[in-house]
Amino acid sequence: MAKKARKVTIVGSGLVGTACAYSMINQSICDEIMMIDRTYDRAVAHALDLSHCMDFTQTRTKVYAGRLEDCRDMDVVVLTAGANPKPGQTRLDVLGEAEKITRDIVSRIVDGGFDGVFVVAANPVDIVTYIVREVSGFPRNRVIGTGTSIDSARLKTLLSEVFAVDPRSVNGYAMGEHGDSQFVAWSHVTIGGKPLLHILEQHKERFRHVKLDEIAQKTKDAGWEIFTRKGNTQFGIGNALAYIVRSILNDEHKIIAVSAVLEGEYGQTGVCCGVPAIIGDGGIEELLELNLTWEEQQKFAHSCGILKAAIASLQL
Numbered sequence: 001m002a003k004k005a006r007k008v009t010i011v012g013s014g015l016v017g018t019a020c021a022y023s024m025i026n027q028s029i030c031d032e033i034m035m036i037d038r039t040y041d042r043a044v045a046h047a048l049d050l051s052h053c054m055d056f057t058q059t060r061t062k063v064y065a066g067r068l069e070d071c072r073d074m075d076v077v078v079l080t081a082g083a084n085p086k087p088g089q090t091r092l093d094v095l096g097e098a099e100k101i102t103r104d105i106v107s108r109i110v111d112g113g114f115d116g117v118f119v120v121a122a123n124p125v126d127i128v129t130y131i132v133r134e135v136s137g138f139p140r141n142r143v144i145g146t147g148t149s150i151d152s153a154r155l156k157t158l159l160s161e162v163f164a165v166d167p168r169s170v171n172g173y174a175m176g177e178h179g180d181s182q183f184v185a186w187s188h189v190t191i192g193g194k195p196l197l198h199i200l201e202q203h204k205e206r207f208r209h210v211k212l213d214e215i216a217q218k219t220k221d222a223g224w225e226i227f228t229r230k231g232n233t234q235f236g237i238g239n240a241l242a243y244i245v246r247s248i249l250n251d252e253h254k255i256i257a258v259s260a261v262l263e264g265e266y267g268q269t270g271v272c273c274g275v276p277a278i279i280g281d282g283g284i285e286e287l288l289e290l291n292l293t294w295e296e297q298q299k300f301a302h303s304c305g306i307l308k309a310a311i312a313s314l315q316l
């Protein structure tokens, strides 16, 4: 019986796009990957290089270069083409350039007949996700930003070191902007199913050195810590993208902190930001509305306010 090939396009064959492709190949996430770049030869070269992985992987993933107009049959388009902030800039500082690039790319992909799910990593990711939704006209479930998925992974890694447990035994989310106004929803962080705040209360002496504000700050600064040393981040986000795409293609219903268009959730509309959501073959199957504390609600509203101000500056 013929099986339908699972096809993914990656727009932007730079560090993030190629890390994502490499991760998907090694995890056998899809059958075909089409690499696209403004510099066509770069996409061709990476496609060739990646296709030589195949003798050493579990399954074959066909990798080739293509163009924006060729995305009609794709299940997922991953957007990594964008501008990187320079030292001293925030992610929001590259919005002008990101807006131009994103508008052009998305309109050409949609005009070419693409009707699948967009997964966005390009920064500032929450605003770029918003732009993709506006330009594509797709329903909100089919436009997903990586949001605070990477920040949540960074949080779990930090907590796993403090509490000497596997990061996958930690559950919890950084929420809001993938940027400086993000916050950790401490009221919903659990370790082995036990609320972190209860653990700290029960074992005051043992964990008196644990400072939640410092961990939240380190979570927020983790990207910059890498950036100042090597000028980019790629592997964590490459895996985050692959994880989201896998949950879509396999209809896994993983709960991931992604950037989603809010339509009344958490009292917010007209903005995209990081919230936990169930990801399946329809894209965002459901947004989870956590019962945040009053202080967390204030932080969420503050983060949305910053993103809304940036959205107001767009040409849309």
Ligand SMILES: NC(=O)C1=CN([C@@H]2O[C@H](COP(=O)(O)OP(=O)(O)OC[C@H]3O[C@@H](n4cnc5c(N)ncnc54)[C@H](O)[C@@H]3O)[C@@H](O)[C@H]2O)C=CC1
Binding pocket: 011, 012, 013, 014, 015, 016, 017, 036, 037, 038, 039, 042, 080, 081, 082, 083, 084, 085, 101, 104, 105, 120, 121, 122, 123, 124, 125, 146, 147, 150, 178, 232, 233, 234, 237
């Ligand atoms: N959301 C997140 O957590 C993260 C987001 N990023 C963002 O991902 C984006 C990509 O980062 P890198 O891969 O490190 O940058 P990069 O500069 O290595 O790659 C970007 C690629 O996009 C291509 N490109 C630019 N404009 C294009 C267009 N109009 N059409 C097709 N291709 C185009 C460039 O030629 C380049 O090959 C940046 O916006 C960066 O800030 C990076 C890391 C984490």
Ligand SMILES: CC(=O)C(=O)O
Binding pocket: 091, 123, 150, 223, 224, 232, 233, 237
């Ligand atoms: C670059 C970026 O957004 C990050 O690694 O967090």
